[in-house]
Amino acid sequence: MFQEKNAMASGQQWVLVEMVQAFYEAPAYHLILEGILILWIIRLLFSKTYKLHETYKLTEKEKEDLIEEWQPEPLVPPLSKDQPPLSYDVVTGPPSHKIIINGKECINFASFNFLGLLDNERVKEKALASLKKYGVGTCGPRGFYGTFDVHLELESRLAKFMKTEEAIIYSYGFATIASAIPAYSKRGDIIFVDEAACFSIQKGLQASRSFIKYFKHNDMEDLERLLKEQELEDQKNPRKARVTRKFIVVEGLYINTADICPLPELVKLKYKYKVRIFLEESMSFGVLGENGRGVTEHFGVNMDDIDLISANMENAVASIGGFCCGRSFVIDHQRLSGQGYCFSASLPPMLAAAAIEALNIMEEDPDIFTVLREKCKHVYKALQGIPGLKLAGVPFSPALHLQLERSSGSRVSDMQLLRSIVDHCLERNVALTLARYLEKEERFLPPPSIRLVVTIKQKDEDIQKAVSCIKEAASVLLKQ
């Protein structure tokens, strides 16, 4: 072998010598030709096939022309002739049990005033007292002298009510979950979310810039399939998996479908796949459970098994704002990272005071939740079997959806049909509302529906009247 190597080396040497010899012996024209060829190859290697700059460079004149030429779209699309601008119904006076819409007094089946606390005298008195002490506005974010003693009280009261370590309040219900999600979930993290999730969750997801995986509404098998897929993915890349946070975001009672989430199964999946759960309870806080604590109490799930619960104080509590609660380890982070908390003026103290009084009422008299539940069941039963309409939701949901049994073919005409039912009822002093969505913005647009809200203020005869109005309207307007 050694010899062989030696022979090869000498062989190569010989070739080299021969090449040099050939070089000397070659005719001049040959050398010149080869030289030119080599140069040509080098040029081909290093030059671009086309001149980017020459085609790109514009003269000042051309630039001016381009600028002159450019016609932007109008800031907002011009109003089309066939579609009149949206006009809102005007409510005069308080939007309580009796509500005056466009000058007509109606029974309110549309405001989320589940517990009827909106015009509660005690709540009003407390709000007034707070107004007399603090004025209206806070003139600053929480960090800069916008923290009032009432805020601290409300936070500790909410934490106590929900039996969690800590609560944090936001000044706007919509901004609560929309700020909470991006405070934890960042780029690269993964969020598993129900398709029926409400719009503020969707905005939170978008702001987080995480990977979003939608599972079919309330379909735990679908969720588990996604979780399994992710587990396989994680096994392939364990280093990445170690820093990829995973969350499940669900609603307690879905505002868009009036369904309840299967929380016990979700908790099982949480521990099986080590995913954190964020629960949005705007519809179920102050509604479900023995003491109005929401879905956790309804199912008897341990509060600590849910990483974060968020809800607004605009429905059952009938004030303004929202809150998140959970363990301090989780919640405290939002005080520096929740954008809607840090960068926004704090909640007017009188609204916080109203919320505290609402909590007082809820704690003093947990029977109101039973009353509400009975009312919900009653309404749910009464609304069954309306020709042409189907009822979506669970019997204990206080905000139900009436959908068309058969679509007329287009969303616009469906909406018009439902609107005519609402108008028919308005005529007869029953206030209902269409569930409104931004049709182009929703990830999964819910079917058109009339939303019917149950409150404890509605008496049996009110409910009977509403149901008969809807039945009448449906039989008149939906005959096909």
Next chain:
Amino acid sequence: MTESPATKAANGEVAAGLHAKNGLRPDRNGFSKSLLCCHEWPPKTNHGQRQDEEEVHTVSHNGSLYKRPFVESFEETPMLVAVLTYMGYGILTIFGYLRDFLRHWKIEKCYIAREREEQKDFVPLYQDFENFYTRNLYMRIRDNWNRPICSVPGAKMDLMERVSPDYNWTFELTGRVVKDVINLGSYNYLGFAENTGLCADAAAKVTMTYGVGVASTRQEIGNLDRHEEMEKLTARFLGVESAMAFGMGFATNSMNIPALTGKGCLILSDELNHASLVLGARLSGSTIRVFKHNNMQSLEKLLREAIVHGQPRTHRPWKKILIVVEGIYSMEGSIVRLPEIVALKKHYRAYLYLDEAHSIGALGQRGRGVVDYFGLDPCDVDVMMGTFTKSFSAAGGYIAGKRELIQYLRSHSHSAVYATSMSPPVVEQIITSMKCIMGEDGTTIGSDRVRQLAENTVYFRTRLQEMGFIIYGNDDSPVVPMMLYMPAKIGAFGREMLKRNIGVVVVGFPATPIIESRARFCISAAHSKNMLDRALSAISEVGDLLQLKYSRHRKQPRSFDDDIYDDIDD
């Protein structure tokens, strides 16, 4: 960190808080050549020199655009201070690591809330380095923020005393109240934070008739007559066709920008825009490009490039371009160069979104904000946005402009469809305070307050400059940032001021560039001269104690002789 001391130093001695007269330094106004040619403005000399000056110092007068002197100063950070500040952060970081080490080995007691035992094997919720700054720097001076108050946030306020037994990890309220702290922190520009008087009475009445909640959205069944009235009044107040109000100032930006722009649109955003504007722009899905703070050359360059080159990769022309600026920048105290922006936007056919969160009520002879301040036509601004939190001492925000814009938002704004409408008493506070500013309540209270605020602002700023502090921003801006620079002085200043019964706001990284920690005073019309004098003498005292009088261009008290202008006429 956006600006290094090195770039600032370049500007040398001329840059200072010196005043200049109209037309003295036309080259500093940030106007670019092409625009001048197109519109044949008076020719300027000394064009295009030393761009970096723009960031640092701007004294600008363009006779045809500015009706009044526009004086804005950002004195450069002294080199020694910059070096010492970095050293300060260095030392803090080293000690931070040391203490983390001690906590890790349980030598030092650890107060941090911990993950549940059951979830220890989950992916950690926070990355460790994320919290390093919070744990080791913020925690040391945390007592300067979130101070709870228990009174009206007016010119004076009552603070609840709190102590920390464990170096700011937890606080306990002692139950005592620190009375009559002079409030230099709240955005109570016109002094409408009151619990008596017209506004409070009106709000009280509405509370009893309407209650506090609405429990529905504007599009469904939460559109009260009070809302409609407030919106009409707002439109009248601003001098535009139509307006719409929303329940939260932050959400007004973050939920309405996405309704206005989308894919294929370009948003040109000032680098110091508020988080809500940034979030709104991001949620819209538009391309975002950032121009240097209040720098018109940077803006024009971006505009030209955008129109000439179109969208990246596809080279299709942009659908529309939206310039997003604020009226007063709350951390810099600077005022937007609106006349120039309006000229640029007209020339390039871009749209303008003006966030008047801090300027509405606080600027202009009639309190109509930055548009009024410059004497411009409100119709030149396509989207006027502002908040009710500050000058009106209520809550929420508005968007105002052409009728079509508002009609469109009424059906497409996220807020109108999904968010609960504004609380009636809050609405009433807005109506009453706005009528007061407009003089429709039959008194001159409103206009007096607007004037008082302007006077207080000039007085306070001038006095601070005379004392030798480095003050940022426009001479007419009621937001007065005073530079502290070093991290240790943030806490010290806040505490020393509180000892003297004055409540101030101090801010550091990440709200400011890392070496530019500052204190921020918000002047109110409710501050009496006596209060301001007390505050000023306390600031001066603390300034001496902490050596905060950094300015090398201390203004001589009340001497505006013409000699000083010769020096800067380069």
